[in-house]
Amino acid sequence: MKLRIIYDKDLCIGNKACHAIDPKHFIEAEEKVNLKDAVKEKNIQVLEGNYYTEEAEKFIEAAKACPVNAIGIIDEETEEEIVTTKVKGEEARRVKANYDDTKEFVIDPAGYFLIRINREEKKIEVASCNEKNKIELITYGEKPIDIYQTILNKEKVNIRKDHAAYLGRELQKAYIALKNDLEYVQDEEIILNK
Numbered sequence: 001m002k003l004r005i006i007y008d009k010d011l012c013i014g015n016k017a018c019h020a021i022d023p024k025h026f027i028e029a030e031e032k033v034n035l036k037d038a039v040k041e042k043n044i045q046v047l048e049g050n051y052y053t054e055e056a057e058k059f060i061e062a063a064k065a066c067p068v069n070a071i072g073i074i075d076e077e078t079e080e081e082i083v084t085t086k087v088k089g090e091e092a093r094r095v096k097a098n099y100d101d102t103k104e105f106v107i108d109p110a111g112y113f114l115i116r117i118n119r120e121e122k123k124i125e126v127a128s129c130n131e132k133n134k135i136e137l138i139t140y141g142e143k144p145i146d147i148y149q150t151i152l153n154k155e156k157v158n159i160r161k162d163h164a165a166y167l168g169r170e171l172q173k174a175y176i177a178l179k180n181d182l183e184y185v186q187d188e189e190i191i192l193n194k
């Protein structure tokens, strides 16, 4: 398969998802990556080649994993953009957000979370409680992403989507409070100016 791979290093935020999938071609370069053997023009790196299916699939998987669309892939025979770096939004619907917590809130039958800051250990702690008020899991960590990924994907705590969004929101508040020595009370706004 003849492919043209285009990598825009300016867009790269260095999360290295591409490297994790295809370390042979996306080489670590300090905080970002470089596309191995690519021709460089300023921060654009271009690589062209004829690849076996398995190698081509790795390129495509790596490009699709990029959260900022920094990697584009073009089929050189058909000129089809297999993975595009352009965000297309011309046909997107635009809606004004609206939600009334007092009328639309739905309790998650799976249970609830108790979230607090442990200042001595500089950690955030989350107790996952079932519907019978029994704590089934205590998860602690420093960064919101570590905690919610552990709860949702590793420990497979099965909750509603809006409850997962709530967890992320509360964890970010707790993180800001911990970092800035502010009071954190679950479900309340953080008071920024003490």
Ligand code: SF4
Residues within 6 Å of the ligand: 011, 012, 013, 014, 015, 016, 017, 018, 019, 026, 032, 033, 065, 066, 067, 068, 069, 070, 071
């Ligand atoms: S996945 Fe995208 S943002 Fe992450 S390192 Fe690779 S190119 Fe950069």
